[in-house]
Amino acid sequence: MAGIKKIIHIDMDAFFAAIEQRDFPEYRDKPLIVGGNPCSRGVVATCNYEARQYGIHSAMSCAKALQLCPHALFVKPRFEAYRSVSNTIRTIFAEFTPIFEPLSLDEAYLDVTDSADYQGSATRIALAIKTRIQEETGLTASAGISYNKFLAKIASDINKPDGLFVITPDQGLAFVEQLPIGKFHGIGKATEKKMHQLGVYSGNDLRKLSLTHLQQHFGKAGVYYYHIARAIDDRPVKWDRITKSVGVEITLPEDIDDGDEILTQLTALLEKAQTKLTDKNLQASTLTLKVKYFDFKQITRSRTFQEAISEKMDSTALFKDLLKSTDVGTKKVRLLGVTLSSLNDLEPESVAKQIDLFSPDN
Amino acid sequence: MKFSVNREQIVGPLQQIARIIDKRQACTILSNVLLQCRDSKLVITATDLEVKIVIQLNLNDIRVEGNITLDARKVLDICRLLPTGCDINFDLEGDKINLSSGSCIYLLNTLPADDFPEFTHTEAETCFNVKAEKLKDGLDKTAFCMAINSERNYLNGIEMTINDSMLKLVASDGNRLAVYKEDIGSTGLNANIIVPKKAVQELSCLLDGLEEDVEIRVSRNTLEALYKNVVFSSKLVADKFPNFDRIVNQLFLNPIIVDRGLLKDSIKRVEVLSNEKYKGVSFDIKSASLKISTDNPEADEAEEDLVVDYHGDPISIAFNAKYMLDAVNNIDGKDVKMTVAENASVCFIEGQSDSLFWYLVMPMRI
Numbered sequence: 001m002a003g004i005k006k007i008i009h010i011d012m013d014a015f016f017a018a019i020e021q022r023d024f025p026e027y028r029d030k031p032l033i034v035g036g037n038p039c040s041r042g043v044v045a046t047c048n049y050e051a052r053q054y055g056i057h058s059a060m061s062c063a064k065a066l067q068l069c070p071h072a073l074f075v076k077p078r079f080e081a082y083r084s085v086s087n088t089i090r091t092i093f094a095e096f097t098p099i100f101e102p103l104s105l106d107e108a109y110l111d112v113t114d115s116a117d118y119q120g121s122a123t124r125i126a127l128a129i130k131t132r133i134q135e136e137t138g139l140t141a142s143a144g145i146s147y148n149k150f151l152a153k154i155a156s157d158i159n160k161p162d163g164l165f166v167i168t169p170d171q172g173l174a175f176v177e178q179l180p181i182g183k184f185h186g187i188g189k190a191t192e193k194k195m196h197q198l199g200v201y202s203g204n205d206l207r208k209l210s211l212t213h214l215q216q217h218f219g220k221a222g223v224y225y226y227h228i229a230r231a232i233d234d235r236p237v238k239w240d241r242i243t244k245s246v247g248v249e250i251t252l253p254e255d256i257d258d259g260d261e262i263l264t265q266l267t268a269l270l271e272k273a274q275t276k277l278t279d280k281n282l283q284a285s286t287l288t289l290k291v292k293y294f295d296f297k298q299i300t301r302s303r304t305f306q307e308a309i310s311e312k313m314d315s316t317a318l319f320k321d322l323l324k325s326t327d328v329g330t331k332k333v334r335l336l337g338v339t340l341s342s343l344n345d346l347e348p349e350s351v352a353k354q355i356d357l358f359s360p361d362n
Numbered sequence: 363m364k365f366s367v368n369r370e371q372i373v374g375p376l377q378q379i380a381r382i383i384d385k386r387q388a389c390t391i392l393s394n395v396l397l398q399c400r401d402s403k404l405v406i407t408a409t410d411l412e413v414k415i416v417i418q419l420n421l422n423d424i425r426v427e428g429n430i431t432l433d434a435r436k437v438l439d440i441c442r443l444l445p446t447g448c449d450i451n452f453d454l455e456g457d458k459i460n461l462s463s464g465s466c467i468y469l470l471n472t473l474p475a476d477d478f479p480e481f482t483h484t485e486a487e488t489c490f491n492v493k494a495e496k497l498k499d500g501l502d503k504t505a506f507c508m509a510i511n512s513e514r515n516y517l518n519g520i521e522m523t524i525n526d527s528m529l530k531l532v533a534s535d536g537n538r539l540a541v542y543k544e545d546i547g548s549t550g551l552n553a554n555i556i557v558p559k560k561a562v563q564e565l566s567c568l569l570d571g572l573e574e575d576v577e578i579r580v581s582r583n584t585l586e587a588l589y590k591n592v593v594f595s596s597k598l599v600a601d602k603f604p605n606f607d608r609i610v611n612q613l614f615l616n617p618i619i620v621d622r623g624l625l626k627d628s629i630k631r632v633e634v635l636s637n638e639k640y641k642g643v644s645f646d647i648k649s650a651s652l653k654i655s656t657d658n659p660e661a662d663e664a665e666e667d668l669v670v671d672y673h674g675d676p677i678s679i680a681f682n683a684k685y686m687l688d689a690v691n692n693i694d695g696k697d698v699k700m701t702v703a704e705n706a707s708v709c710f711i712e713g714q715s716d717s718l719f720w721y722l723v724m725p726m727r728i
Contacts, residue, residue, distance in 0.1 A: 303511060304511060305511050305512065305513050306509055306510045306511055306512050306535065307512065307513060307536075309513075313513050314513075317513065317515065318513060325384070353726065353727045354537050354640070354682060354724065354726050355537075355707070355724045355725055355726065355727065356536045356537065356724065357534060357536050357537065357538075357539060357606060357609065357708075357722070357724050358514070358534075358536055358604050358606070359536075
């Protein structure tokens with residue numbers, strides 16, 4: 001059928017935990033949590049299906065997870081290993097189509113509308129991708145296949161783990177109708193609550209609300225909700241996504257109010273962010289500082305410089321101004337973050353250059 | 363505290379106050395204005411800890427003296443919306459201000475005056491007077507060269523130097539530089555400070571260009587300006603402005619004299635096809651002729667010839683068109699004098715007659 005897209009959503013099953021269990025046989029068949037130390041304040045990054053039976057889920061505090069399942073194994077994440085597997089998976093995607101959009105290390109959307117492989121059958125392509133992933137990495141993935149991103153993402157969640165589920169164009173609407181509102185991708189806990197207050201519990205309920213009504217309550221997102229209630233989602237698969245900002249953050253081992261210590265941490269974060277940018281051949285001119293205080297109140301402060309931010313700059317001076325309008329130094333801080341944005345390509349020496357009055361080498 | 367004030371007397375000062383207040387303050391009291399009522403005077407104060415403004419109003423209707431702070435934005439909005447010419451009553455009842463006029467009544471929350479932050483400054487060491495009109499002109503014609511937000515702090519403001527009778531203002535963003543020099547009559551003083559950007563902008567708004575004197579007091583870390591019923595203070599930029607004698611003291615070619623209007627229009631016309639990001643335009647100068655040209659990555663080209671008054675060696679130099687236009691726009695008089703360094707490392711721009719201003723534009727490599 002003309003105009004109808006074929007989208008696959010691939011989602012690795014309990015990705016970090018699965019890699020740990022693959023690499024360390026002693027972890028197998030036991031509840032396993034990848035994340036912070038349970039005695040510290042870290043959170044669960046991933047847990048395996050055994051751990052999920054205890055009610056543990058990602059982003060839960062490790063202390064809470066330990067409470068729920070005292071005999072669970074806690075291991076520290078090995079991001080290098082995960083990144084390497086992630087690269088392998090992306091290489092596999094590229095074998096099938098150049099149009100794929102990684103959402104994180106362990107999931108991606110693929111647009112196979114114009115793919116001629118397997119007589120153009122998206123289901124067979126998805127199956128082939130799953131097989132290739134299993135062969136190459138020894139890990140399982142779940143696939144959702146449908147005619148837009150929204151449905152494909154929901155579909156991949158249906159028969160997890162090692163699942164495959166198809167929502168065809170003539171099933172889309174009926175499928176959305178019966179879907180509980182909290183299962184909609186893009187509707188989180190807060191929005192779910194708000195929806196319940198409006199008497200919306202399922203896709204069917206959602207479809208009864210007018211566009212104006214939704215916009216009144218949810219602003220721009222209202223338009224998106226209006227369309228997904230009708231199983232319409234025109235968002236294209238964005239391949240070769242452009243970087244708009246680079247951010248790094250750290251949850252401190254304990255709350256601190258020592259200004260010097262905070263500056264040291266920020267300097268380290270800035271260096272990290274800067275390295276990430278340089279790797280992508282980019283430079284930034286906006287610096288944003290994020291501070292979460294001990295009471296979980298969060299603020300951000302940013303400053304845009306006329307010159308691009310470089311390693312040569314004095315980071316203390318860069319942060320001093322931003323810190324001035326915060327309570328850092330008096331109120332204890334729990335988390336620090338640094339984001340670089342307003343990005344430009346790193347300039348090659350050959351292009352036009354304004355000579356600086358005070359530069360020693362002019 | 364209880365007093366009554368005419369709307370026209372208080373709205374202007376409250377607007378000046380509101381400009382100072384930083385909308386993103388970490389502590390609530392800095393969004394407040396401090397009102398102090400005593401000896402037939404109402405003193406209004408606001409600060410963001412970098413600058414402070416104190417305005418004194420004569421009031422003959424003070425019934426109870428006292429001090430309090432309240433949200434500056436709200437008081438301004440209320441007073442502004444009340445009818446022109448009306449009297450506004452302020453009455454402190456417990457920890458609330460009852461603000462009323464005609465049949466309107468507002469109850470506003472307050473914070474104690476004792477909690478209002480002190481603005482620490484050290485003893486003034488240098489005091490001098492200058493005509494408000496002159497200082498405003500000097501600030502306005504240099505301020506556009508200040509850096510917008512440089513990591514080099516000394517560029518985020520104006521360098522002010524007093525050397526006996528000479529007042530000098532310098533601003534630069536690293537790419538161009540503006541200098542204003544004016545004789546203000548013997549003071550016997552010597553001082554050199556950097557006034558931060560926000561203070562420069564506020565001072566310029568405050569001085570309304572009248573013939574009156576403004577008194578400037580400089581201490582180790584603050585500047586104060588006393589003008590009419592206002593005392594404006596600002597912390598200083600702690601850095602030292604770099605020396606640029608090296609750039610001034612070098613060999614220059616003969617000056618080029620060109621009609622200001624023609625030069626301005628030509629640059630504007632050629633700039634249209636310059637590289638959008640860098641705005642580079644080339645100046646090719648030879649005897650009696652100036653060719654302004656540009657091209658861009660899309661391979662468009664523009665070129666224009668001007669007849670100029672120049673006798674000397676040919677030279678080529680390129681500039682950011684915006685910097686050139688800014689300088690040319692701020693020069694008075696019919697003609698512009700451009701003087702390029704022999705090694706094409708810099709260009710001076712000034713009026714032909716004895717101007718108080720001159721500009722320096724650094725070239726681009728294109």
